[in-house]
Amino acid sequence: MTLQVGNILEGKVVNITNFGAFVEISGKTGLVHISEISDTYVKDIRNHLKEQDKVKVKVIAIDENGKISLSIRQALPKKSSRPIEIDWDMERRRSANMSFEERLAKFLRESEERFQDLKRSQDSKRSGGYSRR
Template sequence: MSIEVGSKLQGKVTGITNFGAFVELPEGSTGLVHISEVADTYVKDINEHLKVGDQVEVKVMNVEKDGKIGLSIKKAKAKEETPQRPRNNNTNNRRNFERKNTENFEQKMARFLKDSEDRLSSLKRNTESKRGGRGARRG
């Protein structure tokens, strides 16, 4: 069985670097799972997701002429198997999320403009006082 782009294979993690993990495939070939292809969420430290010796299912993304094999763990998972991001129990975040989903476009736009104007006025106040502009204290 040759390794073809798009096929899903079982492999064993043989090495981990700061940019990805090397996976040994059937027939002894080795491919690389780039750190961006490990999980659906941002991966800062690959060691939190994989360890040497782990059995993983990978999807072959590309096979280069020089024999390099590009693999993906996140694309090997079916959509329904993909774990959801853990919910934050912070009540304020949940309220903000629910509020944003129930607002129509005009409400979102009005909220955005108000927040933007508040930030701009605050920024103006802080920069003018540093430059000695209107109303800045001197002495």
């Protein structure tokens, strides 16, 4: 199979450097840059890959000198961009089955959590650089 931009192939990691990993595909070696390893920030490639690992890669570029740029990140299945459906009536149904005491306890707990968040926010603003005079 000839290498073409857009192909997704399985390859083997043959070398790891600080800036990326070299992967052998179809008898040729291409580079997966550190930014194309994962969707998350990658500080050390060795935490994500090891030599001899089998990985799926997408060919993202082939330059005129024959250098092959690969991406593991782009070869991953796309996450759904659909918004999460929220059942807004679930809370109402849940609270309908609660006793008055349970509702009151829940209200007090949530109020205390909100109050603590507000207090932390105000404290951080006060100590954050400007002094009051």
